Amino acid sequence: MTTIDTFQTTCTLILSSLLSGVCYNDIINTFQKDVNSIKSIELKGSNISIIFHDHFTPLRIHQTRTSYRSTDMSVQVCLGEYVQIKSFHLTCNKCGVYSIIKFSTSEDVDNVFKNYSEIKEKIGTEKFCIKHYKKETETEKCLEVIIKNIHQDLIANSEFFEYFNSFGNIKNFNLSEINPKFNAKVLCLEYVEENDAKTLIEEVDGIDVFDCDMPLSASFVRKNATITMVNNTDNNRKGVENSSKNNNLFLY
CATH class of the missing domain: 3.30.70.330 (RRM (RNA recognition motif) domain)
Known part of the structure; x- marks a missing residue:
């Protein structure tokens, strides 16, 4: 069964490009572990809409059973309960799914770590991990x-x-x-x-x-430093450097 996830609502999982002949019982058998969480199933040609009683069951299925071809808005919905997201990028490979997220403030970063267990339960697998992300760059020479x-x-x-x-x-x-x-x-x-x-x-x-x-x-x-020439009383100039705090996290 080929599945492509599309979250039309926070509780609905869409299965598309299904093989001909797939019926209601096939879906029940496929998702037997989560059958008690299913509210209704709608068959529409080669597409099936599975509506759950909660959001996190289809999200977990989405994380473990579907092919990832688009940004996972459900991850953003989950994190949005705790923080303000400034930018979000999701990617995947054969090892799993990864998100690089930039938050609005350092307090948002702290909130993610404080609520790690809840977030893992909602959107993570056993290998779920959160760590600070810093883009690796070559050491700049001072020339x-x-x-x-x-x-x-x-x-x-x-x-x-x-x-x-x-x-x-x-x-x-x-x-x-x-x-x-x-x-x-x-x-x-x-x-x-x-x-x-x-x-x-x-x-x-x-x-x-x-x-x-x-x-x-x-x-x-220094490269990437903002230098402002400031006048002072002893006829010298001094450079004032400005910097910003990194509020990036790497989720995988």
Whole structure:
């Protein structure tokens, strides 16, 4: 028997593409374990609608007996009793069904773990598990450096460039225009090798490299960080980094 699940209501399971000759007794025998939960059965050609007294019996059957070809809205209905779902993705393979869910708040994440037993009973199998999900990414290299408090009279000539190039091969190099409020410039550069960028920072950070009575401030520019240049009273600029908390979970 080929079955394709479609939840028209929270208590109805639709079986389609059935073999010819399938009758009422065949359905009763197939779902003998759950026969007491069945309210009614409607045969319509090659389709059969099985209406249950509750929602979770057809959901369990859906989890264990059907082929998964669409987003399981019933999982969302179940979790919606405990949390606010921001985004939902369901996938499956020969090992089982998996959901990656993003919740609105960290409190929603806590509620899922607090109600783990109830959720497992409603939509899970014996191997049901919930864990925090974090997308694996390659470790990013620190290649970009920002150098602040550069004297206003310094220009990006060959001598200036060669000084920084002496630490290693430079991929990108940009000296800003002077900011009249601070009488200073900012240099942004990117090295080919991470160790060269580290060496530069170790050598020049806090040092008056150009004998201008203006110690340089050197630091890495981190990828995916929002940096806002903030003015302060000592004529320096500092970067303010913003970050967000991960509210993703992986259900399987």
